[in-house]
Amino acid sequence: MNISEMNWPQVEEYLKTDDRAVVPLGCTEQHAYLSLSVDSILAERVAQEAAAPLGVPVFPVLGYGITPYFLSYPGTVSLKAETYLRIITDVLDSLRRTGFRRILFVNGHGGNAPGQTAAIEWMDQNADCRVRFHNWWNAPLTLEKVKAIDPVASHASWMENFPWTRLPGIEQPAHQKPMVDLERMRTFGPEGVRDILGDGNFGGRYQRSDEDMNAIWSVAIAETRALLEVW
Ligand SMILES: [Zn+2]
Known part of the structure; x- marks a missing residue:
């Protein structure tokens, strides 16, 4: 259930019998020819589809x-790490204040990893709560499915190209881009990164069949839902 489709008395009622919540974490950053909001779109959609049959509220x-x-x-917007940690902590404080005790972050962006550290630090002060930080795209079963379909998969490649992240009228290149040297790229600042990366894909094909993508999606939904079911 999306929190945008609930009012506060409904949340109050929910909290009488349950204390789980889901918060998707995204990003606004280049994804080659795909939407700048890929990580946000995917994290929110995975969260919503995973939580729907369980009736657990999903926050924006x-x-x-x-x-x-x-x-x-x-089009890329970056929060400073310090800002991000404060946001994560503020969200957790607010959810705990109104009665949530089990909070699942469904994260769609690798750069948000410091948020997990913030959550662990927060639990030290809030021992009555449990927080899980779930990187949906590299969770074991989902990543295994990706690798089985095509081991050359990376940021802004086919593995992020779903019917709901591609843009109408935008053609995807047909070739398989060689993997970029990530270790070398990480030694450069933003200008150097753009020089090395070009269109933004780290490596791999740009698109695969909807059948392949739906197969990955089903695994991701099931894997995420299982985390909500067993705490
Ligand atoms: Zn992404």
């Missing part, structure tokens, strides 16, 4: 993340 996706390396690409 946090649409900004930590992504300083892509700042030379127009």
Whole structure:
């Protein structure tokens, strides 16, 4: 159930018998020819589909993340790590205050990893709560499915190209891009990263069949839902 489709008395009623909540974490950053909001779209959709049959409220996706390396690409917005940790902590404080005790972050962006550290630190002060930080795209079963379909998969490649992240009228290149040297790229600032990366895909094909993507999606939904069922 999306929190945008609930009023506060309904949340109060829910909290009489349950204390679970889901918060999707996204990002606004270059994804080559795909939407700048790929990570937000995917995290929110995985969260919503996973939680729907369980009736657990899903909060709006946090649409900004930590992504300083892509700042030379127009449209990218990066929060400072310090800002991000404060947001994560503020969200947790608010949810706990009204009665939530089990909170699942469904994260769609690798750069948001410091948020997990913030959650662990927060639990030290809030021992009555449990927080799980779930990177849905590299969770074991989902990543295994990705690798089985095509081992050359990366940021802004086919593995992020779903019917709901591609843009109408935008053609995807047909070739398989060689994997970029990630270790070397990480030694450069935003200008150097753009020089090395070009269109923004880290490596791999740009698109695969909807059948392949739906197969990955089903695994991701089931894997995420299982986390909500067993705490
Ligand atoms: Zn992404």
